Amino acid sequence: MWTLSGFADEIAPDLDEQLALVTELGLKYIELRTAWNVNALDLDDAQLRRAKQALDAAGVKVSSIGSPIGKIKITDDNGPHLERMAHAVKVAQFFEAPYMRIFSYFIDESENPDDYRDEVITRMRDLTSVAEGSGITLIHENEKEIYGDIPRRCLDIVQAVDSPTLKLTWDNANFVQCGVHPFTHGYAMLSPHVDYLQVKDARFADSVVVPAGEGDGEFRESMRAFAADGFEGFASLEPHLQIGHSLGGFSGPDNWRAAHTAFVKVLRDEGIDYE
Numbered sequence: 001m002w003t004l005s006g007f008a009d010e011i012a013p014d015l016d017e018q019l020a021l022v023t024e025l026g027l028k029y030i031e032l033r034t035a036w037n038v039n040a041l042d043l044d045d046a047q048l049r050r051a052k053q054a055l056d057a058a059g060v061k062v063s064s065i066g067s068p069i070g071k072i073k074i075t076d077d078n079g080p081h082l083e084r085m086a087h088a089v090k091v092a093q094f095f096e097a098p099y100m101r102i103f104s105y106f107i108d109e110s111e112n113p114d115d116y117r118d119e120v121i122t123r124m125r126d127l128t129s130v131a132e133g134s135g136i137t138l139i140h141e142n143e144k145e146i147y148g149d150i151p152r153r154c155l156d157i158v159q160a161v162d163s164p165t166l167k168l169t170w171d172n173a174n175f176v177q178c179g180v181h182p183f184t185h186g187y188a189m190l191s192p193h194v195d196y197l198q199v200k201d202a203r204f205a206d207s208v209v210v211p212a213g214e215g216d217g218e219f220r221e222s223m224r225a226f227a228a229d230g231f232e233g234f235a236s237l238e239p240h241l242q243i244g245h246s247l248g249g250f251s252g253p254d255n256w257r258a259a260h261t262a263f264v265k266v267l268r269d270e271g272i273d274y275e
Contacts, residue, residue: 002227002267002274005029005063006199006237006260010251013037015051019058021253025260028059028275031236032095033066040065041088048094055095062097063234064139064196069127070103070146074116078123085130092136099196099234101169102127102138104148104157113147120147121160128166139169139196142178149178151186158193167195170226172217173202173209173240183218187225197226197235199263209240211262220266227272235274237263 008018008030015035022030032040035051043051055062067088072081092100104120107113113120124140131138140148140157148154158168168190175182201215202208213219239251239259251259267274 001232002197002235002272003029003063003233004237004260004263004274005031005234006256007031007033007066007239008256009034010239011253011256015054017253019054019060021256022060023058025257029061029063029234030055031064031066031101031238032062032097039068040091041067041069041084043091048091052095062092062095063236064099064101065092065095065097066101068103069100070105070124070140071143072105074105074107074119074123074147078126082126082130085127089131089134089136093134097136099137099139100131101141103141103143104146104153106145107147109145113149113153116147117153117156121157124157124161124166125163128161128163132163132165136165137195138166140166141169141198142171142174144174144177149174150180151175151189154186155189155193168193169196169198170194170222171198171200171238172212172219172222173200173215174198176202176204176215176217177207179204181216181218183221183225187222191226191229191231194226194231196233197223197231199235199237200240200259211239211241211259213262213266220270223266223272224270227270235263 011018011021148157172182201217201219204216241251241255
């Protein structure tokens with residue numbers, strides 16, 4: 001059984017509007033990234049309580065904190081970022097979220113990411129150590145412009161850190177935007193380490209994000225394989241159908257609904273049970 005979730009802040013800035021649509025669609029979880037245009041890690045105490053009350057009233061839980069941890073330059077001071085990581089863990093615990101999304105640092109496009117491998121691994125170990133024992137599983141997202149953008153480097157991170165606290169989240173569209181055929185060149189390598197799915201697709205020709213199964217991301221092949229291999233976990237919609245950028249995206253309610261419809265069709269066509 002797969003459990004649907006999603007970045008509800010792509011519906012609308014207001015949390016109540018987000019929850020209205022996801023509950024209409026039958027979702028019982030969201031991935032919390034922003035509410036009222038404020039990042040989850042920057043919500044003050046009153047906003048945190050307000051958000052928790054809204055979620056509880058709607059009967060919706062948080063599958064993951066969609067944090068920006070690891071989205072700083074590899075040359076930036078990591079000390080303040082570790083402090084932010086400690087706060088992020090507390091936020092995840094407050095919302096009883098089992099997962100938190102993280103990244104592996106921006107690398108300037110003029111430089112070779114492999115030149116920063118040792119520094120990245122050191123920082124990823126440090127981030128992971130902050131979360132160990134917290135009950136939160138960190139999931140590294142394959143994102144363009146960071147060290148862990150392609151399958152080889154994603155595998156390197158999770159194997160080098162070698163902690164049950166750090167797993168991978170799988171994003172077909174992001175691989176396409178890095179010139180990778182996700183299933184052909186990434187699935188066998190990464191699937192044993194994948195704990196979470198982020199749902200979007202993209203085209204090679206222009207890197208534009210499209211609904212699940214409508215791009216070049218070998219989306220159906222990937223979902224079919226995860227199901228055949230016994231994946232059971234969260235599949236989180238991140239539509240990016242109107243705006244997509246390094247710190248998030250926006251789709252609007254109609255596009256978010258369309259993204260949900262497209263993914264549900266893939267699940268039904270493949271005979272994958274979901275809730």
